[in-house]
Amino acid sequence: MASSFVVGDKFRNKVTELLEKSDSSLPQTLREELEETVGGAEATILSFSTARRLQKYLQDQGHPFYLHELLEDSSLHLPEVVKPPRNPELVARLERIKAKLANEEYNRITRNVNTQEMNRSGNLSEFGRQVRSVKAVVATVFNFLVTVVAAFFCSYMGSQYLFTDTAARVLSAVIAASVVGLAELYVLVRTMEGELGEP
Incomplete structure (x- = not known):
């Protein structure tokens, strides 16, 4: 001062x-x-x-x-x-x-930087997500095929009590497998729509 x-x-x-x-x-x-x-x-x-x-x-x-x-x-x-x-x-x-x-x-x-980057196309977490998605698709297709084939054989074996002719048995088995396959596709499409419609 x-x-x-x-x-x-x-x-x-x-x-x-x-x-x-x-x-x-x-x-x-x-x-x-x-x-x-x-x-x-x-x-x-x-x-x-x-x-x-x-x-x-x-x-x-x-x-x-x-x-x-x-x-x-x-x-x-x-x-x-x-x-x-x-x-x-x-x-x-x-x-x-x-x-x-x-x-x-x-x-x-x-905070939002991921150190586990694989390359420029993506990182490990995205790769893991894609692998899980592929596994789900493969399981769904395998499940569909097993269900249709099982329905065919069940109808073929069960139709022996109704038909004696092999052609009739095969035709009834194909019809039963087709109905089961269409029902399976309907359920699959509805399930996919629900998953895609989720936010």
């Missing part, structure tokens, strides 16, 4: 004129402080308390110039702020927190 001025040439000249007057009733302590302020060749500092005493003196004596006129080319003296050294434990803790946050951000960004 500022507590003094860096005085300019205007202040130096006016205060020097004031100090050279032998008839001035300037208090001794104020005179010494002002002589010390204007005596140096380089930029000198005037404290606020000295500036207040000089202003009071000028008002009491009825001088024709005011303090703000004296300080027109002066500036505030802002002392350099000395930062205290940082606590090494705090610095280490902040570094750990930064690393943890960076790791969480990385995990959030790479």
Whole structure:
């Protein structure tokens, strides 16, 4: 926080004129402080308390110039702020927190990246899904064929009690297998429609 001025040439000249007057009733302590302020060749500092005493003196004596006129080319003296050294434990803790946050951000960004990629056409989970789909189709076709063949043989063997002619037995077995096959296809199509219709 500022507590003094860096005085300019205007202040130096006016205060020097004031100090050279032998008839001035300037208090001794104020005179010494002002002589010390204007005596140096380089930029000198005037404290606020000295500036207040000089202003009071000028008002009491009825001088024709005011303090703000004296300080027109002066500036505030802002002392350099000395930062205290940082606590090494705090610095280490902040570094750990930064690393943890960076790791969480990385995990959030790479959450949907699958490291088990096979090639550009897909990854292992998609391949597994396709294999399961093929297995289901093969099982369905095998089930269909077994059902139709079983229906044929059942009808052929059961028709021996009705027909004695082989051609009639075969014809009745083909008709029974066809009916069972159409019923199986109907159920299969309805099942496929249900699976495809699901969201």
